[in-house]
Every structure is written in C-alpha cells, then in structure tokens.
Amino acid sequence: MAEVAIENVEKTFVNEDNENSFTVFKDIDLNVEAGEFVSLLGPSGCGKSTLLNIVAGLEQATAGKVSAGGEPITEPGPDRGVVFQEAALMPWLSVLDNVRFGLKKQKLSAEEEMERAEYFLKLVHLSKFMQSFPHELSGGMKQRVAIARALALDPDVLLMDEPFGALDEQTRTMLHQEVQYIWEETRKTILFVTHNIRESILLSDRIVLMGTRPGRIVETFDVDLERPRKPSDPAFIELEEAINKKLAVEIDKVMREEIGDDYNSKKSALLYHSHRDMGDNI
C-alpha cells in the first residue's frame, strides 16, 4: 500500500462570474511509497503546488481519489506536515513556542511537549535560538523552524512546497544538506515541490516531471545515484541534461503563452550563442 496514493486526480477552477472554467491538470496518477523522497518538478503554472495542496487537504480535487496512509483526504491533518515557501511562523510566538504551537493539538503533557520541541529544534541546529522571535531570524533559520515545527507533529508524510525557493544560494545549499540529514535520520515520506532541477536530483529518489497546458505528468525519473550526491558527478550531469531537455519543451510552451508570438527561444539561442556559425560555410 502506497503511503500517498493519487488516482486520476483533476483540478478545475470555475470562475463563478462568467462560468469560464480552467483545468489546471487532469488524469494525475502518482504513488509515493513509505519512506520515499519524491520531487514534483515542473514549470510555473503546471499545478505542482496545487497538487501538493490537495494532498495537504488545503484544496479539494475536482475529480479523482487522493489518500494518505489508506485514508481518503478530506481536510488538513497533522498526519501530513507542510512546509511552505514562506516559513509562516506566528510572529508573536518565540521559536520554541512556534514549535509547541503545533504540538498543542496533540494533547501531550507539558514536559513531553517541551522535550519534543527541544529535540526537533536541536535536529535543525537551532537550540541557541529557542527564545528568539521570528523577526530576529534570517530566512534560512525561519525555514528551519518551520521544518522543525512540521516534524515535531511526527507526520507520516512531509509535504514541502518550494521550501527553499525564496532563499539565497548559500543558505539553500546548507539547507539541502540539512534536509538530507533529516531524511536519513527520520526516514519520513517526503513529497517535495520544486522548479530547480539540481535540487530535485540532489535530494530525491524519484523525480516526477510535470508539464503544462494541460497539466500532466510528463515523465518519471528514478535517481539511482549514491548519497551524498555531487553536482559535478558525470551521472548527475547526464540526468540533469536529460531532465532539462524535457523541461525546456514545457517552459517553451509557458513562455510562448505568456509572451505571445514574439517569443522564439530557438531563434534567440542562435542569435546569442557564443559559438554561432551562421553563414560561415557559404
């Protein structure tokens, strides 16, 4: 039994004013096994975040079945921890209280609650900042608090929606290591949304490439590289190229739609390519 089972899922937004409808994606089938790290990769607008929100229970699928741990998903629940792109910490609570905020619903004793919060803050290396307030932390630290908060609930599945998208390169690299460490330590099932190819290869067991117009799963890539992975590894680069090629087609589609007929990625690639040899052989 898959930990997260997505069957024939469709999401359509209906505009109530003019009754226009827009289908984000349809016929999505995806199973995530327990303990697996799966990345959802795709261009903006392919609905990868929407799909994650449906698994989180924050949005409802228009059609199809979604279940977690064998139970159909109807609403958000602590069995599925979510880390958003923004840390979404409660600004009036200290770091420690933010982690405890989630635990309040678990009906633990005060000591147990404290112990768990401290344990997970230690796991993300934030023991020193337990009494700080969110506005005193850097973006990367806030995101680590958000991860600790989600993990403290002891969810079966951890859903991460472009968690490092708003961070700078160094912080992101550091957090990649941290996430790998956490995953090895806890072996949670992780569904990870990203638009960064390198990030997805670095972290996941399996990469699900999504396409757009209409949103769908284009291809699934298994990542059989040894951990810790190095972006300079030839196999890494090979996989990156392969995914990039597929992704470029989808991005092209998005750009064409956004910019219109002016857009031609092939032409501009020719014009600005450093090794262009137009007319050399005449």
Added chain:
Amino acid sequence: MQVEFTTTSLPSFLGTMEQLYVGFFETQILLGATAISFYRIVLGFVIAVVVGTIVGIWLARSKAADETLGSLVIALQSIPSIVWLPIMIMIFQSSGTAPIVTVVAMAGAWVMISNMRVGIKSVEPILIRAAQTMGYKGPELIWKVMIPASIPTFLSATRLAWAFGWRALMAAELLGTGGLGRTLMDARDFFNMDLVIGIMVIIATIGLTMEYFVFRKLEKRIFSRWGLSS
C-alpha cells in the same frame, strides 16, 4: 457650592494654578469631578472595546452579517456620537452617568468595529493555512491565530476608541450633569475663567498621560514583539 471661587473675567497663569490647587486639595471639587469623568471614560471605553471587538470579528467572519450590519455600522459611524445624547437622556430618564457612558461607548465602538473587521480580514492567509495543517479549525483558529495576529491593529483601534471617547465624554458632560465638563460650565456661569482654564489643563493632562504613558508604551512593546516597526 462654587461661591468660594473668585470671579475674574480674564484668566491668569497664577490664578489658574491657584484654582487647581484649591480644587484638588481644599474643596476637592476638581478631584471629585475628575474621578467621575475618569470613571465614565473607563466604563465607556471598556464597553466600546468589548462590544467593538466581538462585533468586528463577527463582521469579518460572516459575510451575511457584513453585508447587512456592516453597512449600517458605516452609516452610524458618520453620526457624531454626541447627537445621541438627547435620546439617551430620554431613554435613561437621567442626564448623569448612564446616558453619558452610552455616548462614550458609542463613540469608541464604531471605530473599534471597523478596525477589528479589517484587522481580522487582513491576517495573512498563510498563517491560517499553516495552522490548519497542524489540526486547528473553527473557533480555535480565530482564537489562536486570527486574534493574536491582529493584536497590533487592535491596539491602534483602542487608541482611537479612547481618543474618540474622551472627546465625546467632554461634549456630553457639557450638556449633561457631573464630571469635568459640567464643572467647566459651572465655572463659566460664575465667570471663573481661571477655573475654566484649569479644567482644560486637567483634560489635556489626562489625554497626554494616556497617550504617552499607556498607549505609546504598549504599542512599542507589542510592535517590537510582532516584528513591526512603529
């Protein structure tokens, strides 16, 4: 009762000081009047804050209430609350504390309602979603997320409610009975301009004290804790 005050047609600094001294420490008329006024403003303010907060949250959460009661609140807000005093005097069959407190409460309630409504509505949706994923829902979501998140708005609203209430109180007391406002009118009737100025000094002092020593301090603390710059 006011006979012991000297009558001067033009106020002087020393005369004002003397009137304040006499009023507070000898006849204690000013002390009593200040106490009455303070009691009224505090009572009216508390009512305004409690009612305003509850109604404000209700309007923010219920679309039906917002579309009916919400527009009524906006209409009522444009009526200076002092014009309710004649009706209140009729209703309460008195011109003392009850109608005046009602007017003070009304002055503050409207601004409390509209600010709380906006405050709750503008809570960042991401915070609500995050709390939902942790199992919070319904009234708990309002109590544990929306209300704490809108504390800074709440504080600015209370500050306005106090300022509006204080102005309404003075106007109402000029027309009603008891308190600093009435004493001010009495002083005028006796041509005691020193006392008139003295009472104005008291009014200004209370206003400034509340502003600087209560609201500013609270705001500074809350805003820095919430990570907002004031």
